[in-house]
Amino acid sequence: IMQAVLRHDRALLVGREQAAHSLNLCVCPLNSTPAACLPLPVAHQQSICISVKAQPRRRQWHASHAAVKTPYPTQEMVQQLVTEAPTDVLYDAVIIGSGMGGLSAASQLVAKGAKVLVLEKYLIPGGSAGRFVREGYTFDVGSSMMFGFSDGDGNTNLITKCLAAVGKKLKSVADPTQVHYHLPPSTAHPQGLEVQTWREYEDFVSELSARFPHEAAGIRGFYGECWNVFNALNALELKSLEEPRYLLTQFSKQPIACLTLAAYSTTNAGDVARKYVKDPELLQFIDLECFLWSTVLADMTPMINAGMVFCDRHFNGINYPVGGVGMMADALVEGITERGSHVIYKANVKEILTEGEGEHGRAVGVRMADGRVFRGKTVISNATRWDTFEHMLGEERITQDEKLFRERYKKAPSFFQLHLGVKDCVFQDQAGKLKDLDCHHIILEDWSKMQDSHGTLFISIPSLLDPSVAPAGHQIVHVFTPDWIDAWQNLSLEEYAAKKEVMATAIIQRLEALLPGLGANLQLKEVGTPRTNRRFLNREDGTYGPIPTRRPLGILSMPLNTTSIPGLYCVGDSTFPGQGVNAVVFSGFGCAHRVACDLDMEPTWPVLDKGFNMFLRYIRDRS
16 A cells, blocks of 8 residues: 555656655544544654555454554654754754664753754664553663662763753662573573672672682682772763863872773783683673673673673662653653743654765754755764764765764674564463563573574563563563574565564564463564664664774774764764663763864863873774
């Protein structure tokens, strides 16, 4: 129907002013109410509505298909979206994308009085930290494991600080563990290795030492060095590593912390682990600890990143926002707009505009798919570096340092995901009470398949922490596993649907080891592939972010926020410190500080500034 209408009406649209705009096509059952329509957001301005007469279906309607009855966002919500912002304003920053990196940068800038415009291509904010609703379930798009989101002290509590910058605070529920590992059998652990990373550090170390008693000293040695890194980070105000005045000020206040971080700046977690640990199975466990959030093994994970993650889970703990992870993005959007800045949706950026030639050219704004132009003193891209430089700037404008970036980094895999609505009986004991079950789990049946597609299963059951995200008598199970988009290309609609069903069935069968009876008690099943992530998150190949192609020189190999194009900055998982919600918020803090300095909203030392950043680029490009 969509193809027929688009072919029929193409001639009517071409030549009109609205031809540059997209279509908003909806398909409605005959005589249905508007609320029953399924919006298909190929666009924004023109609308076509088709009424179709329902025909008898040859196959039974399953719960897994029920999602089409309640699209999210609803048609009413879509109609209320803000899609316009002034085009005759010179913004301090035009931000492409409302992921948590972009929103955190925006929140820090508006708190300093900057005029900011955030452009979101889709219909909801947050990117991978967004949410969607189906049949009374509030699903997290990505991870439900939130670091840096507590009322505790310290400077690594970045999500809380980000919200506070725009006057917002959210309720959260503390998770007693970070994750429960269910790992393969071995000679030492014939029934499989079970480890829970408890919120209390001593509880975790004691449990891991009980599993590897001969490595008790090595365990404390490795995680003790992680604490050295974390305590140093936590002592500093976390801003831009590209701003020497800030760095020297921090050094004058906390010299030991700064020297500690400098000492670890070229070190990876695997280097430190092997210094203390010899048991191959325990080293594999540490690899999995890194893989959980970085999608690479310990040898490829900078020690500074590992120290932050492995210790923050004990210092601030893992905390889940009441109402779902998407509440964070919603609150940030509200705070940003309350301060006079703008967040608009259906905002498809097609080009980053530059003026000047060569080294004198600079980013001055963006051009939208509908022809609108928004101009800014700076442009911040929350898109991946591939989308930013290849699609919005163009191959001919890719700079030498970006070419070197492509040699050092490649796209991480995407994910195959299941969002499941499950009856409570799966989680109950014989007395009808909920079992004592952790929220987050890792299932790996074969160490050699840790990095393979579908080898490792990541499971979250957020409704155990916050029952409000699921209907009464039900729970949410969210499963995701690494997958590559190549396996999902060049399929017909029938082949694509069939492959999704085969994969979903296989994963549910594996989950039965943890949740017996799961398959027989599904009330709702949503299946997502790397193609789903590419479409709705607007990410090249649906990738989770960049991962190193070779052993990195600690954090020195990682790109920071500035680019070699003046006025253009990157934020999010394509920049230090990498993937994860708290990590991209850290990136947002650093980016906002660097932009504020360049806009003269923060004091700098210009001469030292220029020389220092030339030195950083020199080191990074030769790493």
